[in-house]
Amino acid sequence: MRISSFFYTVRQGIRNLFRNKWFTLASIATISACLFLFGLFYAVVANFQHIVRTAEQGISVSVFFDEGLDDSRIQEIGELIRRRPEVSNAEFVSADQVWEEFRTEYFGDYEDGFPENPLANSAHYDIYLNDVSMQSALVTYLESLSGVRMVNRSELVATTLTGANALIAYVSMGIIAILFAVSVFLISNTVMIGISVRKEEINIMKYIGATDFFVRSPFVIEGMLIGLIGAAIPLGIIYGVYNAVLAYISERFPMLVSLLSFLDIRDVFNVLTPVSLGIGIGIGFLGSVVTVRKHLRV
Amino acid sequence: MAMKKKKSTVPGDEIITLTNVCKAYSAGAPTLKNVNLHIKKGEFVFIVGDSGSGKSTLIKLLLRELTITSGYINVMGYDLSRIRHRKIPKFRRNLGVVFQDFRLLKDRNVYENVAFAQRIIQKSTKEIKRNVPSILAVVGLAGKYKAKPKQLSGGEQQRVALARALVNKPTILLADEPTGNLDPKNSWEIMKLLEQINENGTTVIVVTHNREIVNAMQKRVVALKKGVIISDEEKGGYIDED
Numbered sequence: 001m002r003i004s005s006f007f008y009t010v011r012q013g014i015r016n017l018f019r020n021k022w023f024t025l026a027s028i029a030t031i032s033a034c035l036f037l038f039g040l041f042y043a044v045v046a047n048f049q050h051i052v053r054t055a056e057q058g059i060s061v062s063v064f065f066d067e068g069l070d071d072s073r074i075q076e077i078g079e080l081i082r083r084r085p086e087v088s089n090a091e092f093v094s095a096d097q098v099w100e101e102f103r104t105e106y107f108g109d110y111e112d113g114f115p116e117n118p119l120a121n122s123a124h125y126d127i128y129l130n131d132v133s134m135q136s137a138l139v140t141y142l143e144s145l146s147g148v149r150m151v152n153r154s155e156l157v158a159t160t161l162t163g164a165n166a167l168i169a170y171v172s173m174g175i176i177a178i179l180f181a182v183s184v185f186l187i188s189n190t191v192m193i194g195i196s197v198r199k200e201e202i203n204i205m206k207y208i209g210a211t212d213f214f215v216r217s218p219f220v221i222e223g224m225l226i227g228l229i230g231a232a233i234p235l236g237i238i239y240g241v242y243n244a245v246l247a248y249i250s251e252r253f254p255m256l257v258s259l260l261s262f263l264d265i266r267d268v269f270n271v272l273t274p275v276s277l278g279i280g281i282g283i284g285f286l287g288s289v290v291t292v293r294k295h296l297r298v
Numbered sequence: 299m300a301m302k303k304k305k306s307t308v309p310g311d312e313i314i315t316l317t318n319v320c321k322a323y324s325a326g327a328p329t330l331k332n333v334n335l336h337i338k339k340g341e342f343v344f345i346v347g348d349s350g351s352g353k354s355t356l357i358k359l360l361l362r363e364l365t366i367t368s369g370y371i372n373v374m375g376y377d378l379s380r381i382r383h384r385k386i387p388k389f390r391r392n393l394g395v396v397f398q399d400f401r402l403l404k405d406r407n408v409y410e411n412v413a414f415a416q417r418i419i420q421k422s423t424k425e426i427k428r429n430v431p432s433i434l435a436v437v438g439l440a441g442k443y444k445a446k447p448k449q450l451s452g453g454e455q456q457r458v459a460l461a462r463a464l465v466n467k468p469t470i471l472l473a474d475e476p477t478g479n480l481d482p483k484n485s486w487e488i489m490k491l492l493e494q495i496n497e498n499g500t501t502v503i504v505v506t507h508n509r510e511i512v513n514a515m516q517k518r519v520v521a522l523k524k525g526v527i528i529s530d531e532e533k534g535g536y537i538d539e540d
Contacts, residue, residue: 004423019405204401207361208462209390210418297383 009214013221023193024226031230031283034183035276038176039238042275043268045172050263052165056132057088059161061139062152063125069147074123077145081127084141086134090127098122121149133162184283192291202295212296219288227284231276235269242268311339313470313501314360319369321355321525328367329355330525337503339469342496344512345505346536347522353505356522357474360503361395362386374469391419394463394500398475400455402447408434408458409443415462429465437461437491453484460491464500471495473504477511485511509536 017024063081065074074092081090099119127142129135135158142151205215242265250257314337322328330352337343347353358364359371362378371378376389402411409430416426434440437457447455456476463471473492477485489504489511496502506512512519512535519534520527 002420002422005417005420008417200401201403204403205414205418206387207363207390207395207401208415208418209387209393209466211384211387214387214418 005214009217010221012218013225016218016222017225020198024222027226027284028230028233030186031183031227031280032233034179034186035231035280036234036237038179038183038279039234039272039276040241041172041175041179042272043238043242043263045168046268046271047263048168049165050267051260052161052168054261055157056161056165057128059129059132059135059154059157061127061129061135061142063127063142063148064121064150064152065123066147066149067121073147077147078125080145081125081142084138086129086131086138088128088130090125093124093126095120095123098124132158133165180279183279199295202292206296215296216289216292219292220285223284223288224281225284227280227282227287228277230284231280235273235276238272239265239269312336313339313341313374314503315370315372316359317370319359319371320367321352321359321364322367328525330359333369333525333527335520335527335530337501339501340496340499342493342502342515342517343504344515344517344519344534345503345522346507346512346519350524351522352525353522354474355525357472357503357505360470360472361393362389387418391466392469394460394466394468394471396456396459396463396471396473396476398478400447400452400459400479402455402458402462404447407444407446408439408450408461411447411458412461412465415465419466430461433461433465436464451484452479453481453487456480456484456488457491460488460495464495468500470501470503473502473506475505475507477506477508482510489515512536 063077065077078090078092081087095117099117099122102119127138129138135153135155139151139153142148202215246262246265249262314335316333316335319330319333319335320328321330333352333356345353345356355364359366359378360373362373362376362381366379369379374389374392376385378389381389403414406414412430412433413426416429421429431440431443434443437460439454439457439461442450442454445454447458450458456479460476471492476488476492480488485508492502492504493515516533516535518532519529519536521529521534521536
């Protein structure tokens with residue numbers, strides 16, 4: 001293709017946007033509406049997952065040792081625990097640290113009156129997991145280790161969080177699939193109507209001797225531009241809405257902000273921007289290619 | 299074998315060859331039956347006949363918009379029953395085509411409509427700027443290059459269509475009822491242009507109902523009736539079917 005033909009094709013694609021104003025507006029509005037819903041839903045789901053993940057990271061399993069177990073075995077147990085893939089971190093807490101913490105919390109500045117550490121057998125490892133759903137497997141393993149007296153865990157919280165995570169994943173997959181199907185249906189219909197109107201134009205091009213590529217290119221460029229604009233608009237709106245909602249929550253519900261941690265807008269947009277633009281441009285590209293193809297057999 | 303001729307085997311300067319061509323639409327009676335037609339380079343041929351005689355089907359076959367049901371069709375060395383889909387654009391670039399309803403791009407001006415045909419064959423912008431004004435001058439529309447089709451009369455629109463068909467210097471010009479939507483004055487002007495184009499060496503095939511023009515121009519006339527060629531005369535006239 002000549003360079004002048006390439007620029008001509010691009011120019012025609014851009015001009016088509018203005019030649020068919022109503023079609024352009026309808027297509028952009030359809031793509032924007034679908035991607036706005038998608039983006040909004042993604043932002044909510046991503047925050048839910050972030051909150052659940054943050055809660056998961058705070059859950060620990062504590063491992064207590066047999067009375068009088070020597071330090072080398074305790075260290076060995078620590079090594080074995082850290083080697084487990086589901087373990088993100090294992091912190092050793094000595095009996096003195098436990099007592100100090102307890103004493104500070106319950107006696108404050110008062111003398112406790114104990115000559116020795118009453119919690120002498122309370123040295124343990126606090127284990128944090130990468131994936132809270134692996135807690136039972138880890139507990140079974142820990143209980144099988146020699147020198148381990150007791151393993152404390154919070155089964156209910158772990159099960160609830162695992163369940164919540166799975167539920168969010170399934171619901172979000174389902175809703176995203178529905179949104180995607182609806183988007184493709186609406187967008188392909190809009191593109192089809194727009195191109196049917198221009199069937200005559202395509203026929204004329206073919207009669208004159210235009211190749212399929214030459215006929216298709218301006219439509220594809222037009223479709224991709226519509227997809228790009230259709231994706232950029234909801235991204236801008238969601239950016240503004242997200243910031244406003246976070247500001248509103250932190251102003252009106254400061255307690256909520258201290259309990260729950262919301263995702264930074266950059267974290268949301270690092271994923272949402274390429275995905276939305278990809279879907280928008282992809283749908284514009286596919287929609288125009290598929291629809292023009294129907295009219296190329298002249 | 300005559301039925302499997304290739305480009306080099308087209309006899310003499312024959313540019314269009316139809317041998318026993320039949321065309322039938324699905325489940326219907328054939329529209330064209332055993333049509334044999336030979337047109338030489340540089341000829342001017344009228345195809346006449348009533349509605350439903352198969353004239354437009356013949357033009358569509360020559361354009362390779364339709365494919366034949368049986369027989370053999372060769373246009374400018376292209377065996378149209380075997381031509382690959384990707385080769386069709388190249389074939390059509392040697393054909394100019396004009397329709398009764400003009401088929402101009404309504405949202406583009408006269409210059410852009412004609413330049414569009416040059417873009418398709420990948421002419422440079424410099425060449426387009428040279429060729430388009432000169433062909434518009436030939437059809438008498440040099441002063442209206444900025445006008446949109448809806449600002450032009452029927453005759454002027456047909457001239458634009460003619461300019462678009464001619465700008466790529468086609469070997470054959472196919473005109474399907476080119477005067478069908480025009481008044482007598484404009485009809486004659488278009489026919490004079492077609493005659494002038496033919497005198498410059500382009501083969502011109504005109505499908506028409508216009509008895510007066512056919513009788514006055516004294517060119518070759520091929521008459522079709524119910525899909526069959528009923529007469530083919532040099533310097534013929536319009537055949538009365540009744």
